[in-house]
Amino acid sequence: MRSEPDLPLSSFQARRLYRLVAEAFGEAGLVVEVLGDHVVDERGRAHGLRDLAAACATEPPAAWPQVVRRHVRAAVSPAPTLADLDDATLEASCVLRLLPAAAPPTGTPPPNASPTTSSPSSRSTWATRR
Structure with a gap:
């Protein structure tokens, strides 16, 4: 050494x-x-x-x-995944992003997003980390 x-x-x-x-x-x-x-x-x-x-x-x-x-x-230690995080932590990490009408079609994820759920209308919900 x-x-x-x-x-x-x-x-x-x-x-x-x-x-x-x-x-x-x-x-x-x-x-x-x-x-x-x-x-x-x-x-x-x-x-x-x-x-x-x-x-x-x-x-x-x-x-x-x-x-x-x-x-x-x-x-x-392995890094936590979205499934490992509790609701409060996820909520605190989420950011609302308003996109112009010319934004990508619904269901297209932002570059740093992970899918979390699908709604009955078949639109994907995406979570992004700060």
Whole structure:
């Protein structure tokens, strides 16, 4: 494990971060190779360490294990889908868009939309994330 000059940490702190990251990924069932400013898991996915190093640099050393575990859990957890979100969260994330009469035909989704339901009139309802 080598120290990465782009991380806002001393060489000693970087080595500690590398060890904590490898342990946290191991707890999540993944083996990683530390490559300075990122790690690569056995599936070939790269996970950057710059943001995590910056977060750790602002915390006392005793808090680092928890910061690292929380970061790694978030990195390896699947992103929620629309089906995973409750109604209040969906409602808070929806944006009403008024389109001119020359807009695409009804049922044509905006570029970043996902279908949520179909109404009895066969028009699709589309949810877009902010």
